[in-house]
Amino acid sequence: MYRIQPVQKAYAWGSRDRLQAMFHLQRDAEAKTLAEMWFSGHRQSPSMLRMPDGSSIDVLQAVRQSPQEMLGESSSHLFGPVMPYLFKVISARIPLSLQVHPLDFQARAGFNRENAAGIAADAPERSFKDPLAKNEMVVALEPFTAAVGFAPLLSQIRLLESVRHPLAQHMAELLSAPRPRTPNAAFDPEHQAFDALMPLSAITWPESRRRIFRAFTLAITAAAQEGSGLEPALRDADRSADGNSHLALANALAAVEAFPDDPSILCLLMMNPVSLDEGESVFIPAGTPHAYIHGTAAEIMNNSDNVLRAGMTAKHKDIPNLLHSLNCQPDSPMDPSNTSFGILSMQNLVTYKPHINEFMLAYGHVDVGTSPWPIAGRLIQRYGELLLRLRPQPFLRQRKQLPDRGPRVLLCTDGAIHCSTKHDAMDLQQGQAVFIPSCDGQVDITAAAPEPAGERTLDMDSPHPDATAAHGSYLLASTPF
Incomplete structure (x- = not known):
């Protein structure tokens, strides 16, 4: 095992305190917003990476020097001498951009x-920046809101019709028209202009x-002035909204x-509003439109x-290429x-496995006592007494579920943990x-007593002063094989 130092990303939409607190960074009034912490190849x-002799080497060099040892045979064979995933912790204070990740052929x-x-x-x-598609997964570490993918067509129409704004009404008209507004779409200039931006695959799309x-x-593509007056129109629609309509309007607000007045905000009313509690997740395949709105989460994706x-x-906006993906x-x-059934009965570990080869995540909790993990409590509430009757030995079940090979990054998100392999323990x-x-093979994770208090900076070896109980939560990023 090697201590790994995250790379800080200070984007405008980031938090002023959330990541700083989690990673025990020094803060001052002039500090920049901190958006992402990359555990990155x-x-x-x-x-x-901190090597046993005290020297440091970056992940790229370490993998290139010893691909079989670092990545394992399967990962090296599938992906070559590179990390197959990029693991981050992100925190959004304000919404991120409306975006799409390119498909494989588009990326190349x-x-x-x-x-x-x-x-x-x-x-x-x-x-x-890379010749790779980007599939992405988010696991909430606190309440997290987003807009992901397109909602059912009728929901889009109803919600846009409720917003008394010319652009929203025009969008609703385009969505609800049973046929082009002229008998022949070829003679409708607006349809011609939009259809010319469609990818070649659109020839097979339904209307x-x-x-x-x-x-x-x-x-x-609307001009900036076409978004004028959006906020009062959205607030007026929100007064009579409920359920998913209210969530979507809350995202837009x-x-x-x-x-202010950005016309693209109305796209959020076409999309599924997503509201995640801690431990809940969403997978975003390449090509899926999305925007993160607020909250802190673990994020993992193709490299x-x-x-x-x-x-x-x-x-920078790239609308033509976005529309082609x-x-x-x-x-x-x-x-x-x-x-x-088997995973839900384990009250200390949740795994997240999209159907791709590059990555998975595990989110777990260890405790020397009997304190329940809140996430487990929600699962028990959802699935009832069945789970209560199936209490296994959590540590034994945990060992069977965590990957025992491949490149892995283990992050302590709360408290303190003890991790050990056949070669090392930390x-x-x-x-x-x-x-x-x-x-290193199988990793075992248990609770660790907190280290003595000390001044904390972002150093791979320094303790933090806040842990007071022998418990811990963690994230384990890995490949799924």
Whole structure:
């Protein structure tokens, strides 16, 4: 095991205190917002590993020098000598951009095209920093809100019709029209303009999906002045809203406070509002439109920093490429948590496994006493006495569920934990993490007594002063095999 140092990302939408508190960073009145902590093998922002001799090496170098030991045979064979995933902890104070991650073929073509054009890898106008699609998963560490994918068509229409604003009404008209407004769509200039932006695959789309594309495109290509007066119209609609309509309008109202009169905010009313409690999750495949609104979460994705933005941002927007990757199929958000009978009976561990090879997450809790984990309490409340009758030995079940090979990153999110492998053992306090190479085999995680109080800075070896009980929570990022 090697201590791993996260890379700090100070974006405008980040928190002023949440990540600073979790990672026990020094704060002052002039401190920048902190948005993300990367545990990374990405070539532009690699994390540093502390070696046994006290030296440091970045993850890229460590993997390239010993791919079999670091990654394991399966991961090396599938992905080559690179980390297959990028693991982050993020905290959003205000909404992030409305965005889509490119599909595989889009990512490869865009990456090669921008390389050929001589656009620097770190240039602000660069869209494709990697030749990889980016599938993404979020696990909430506190209440977390987002908009993910398109809602059912009728829900989109009803919600937009409730907003008395010219642009919202125009979007609702595009969504609800049973046929083009002229007998022949070829003679409708607006339809022609929107349809010209569709990907080639749109030739197979049903008309309902084409309507969604047109309404979405209308909002993200509208002139800034067309968003004037959005906030009062949204607030008026929210007074009579309930259920999902209220959640979607709440997302839009949070966005309009951060980005006044941005027309693209109306796209949030076409999307599924997502409200996660701690331990709940959502998987976002490439091509799915999404925007994170507020909260702190663990995030894991392909080892790619590709983002195509459409609005709600001061950063570079790439609307043509975003539209070529956009999945316009309405669908419910995907929960990748493993809710099978056996996992639910374990009251100290939840695993999250989307159906891809690059990554999975585990979120667990260890305690030397009998204090219940709040997440387990919610599961028991949902599934009743069945779980209470199936209390297993949590440590034994935990060992069977955590991956015993592949590249792993273990982060203590609360309290203190003790982790051990056949080669090493370490105590981790809140905010500390280790990289566990494949050659270390099985990792066992138990509660650890807190270390003595001391002044805390973001150092891989320093303790923090706040843990007072022999319990801990953790996240384990890994490949699923």
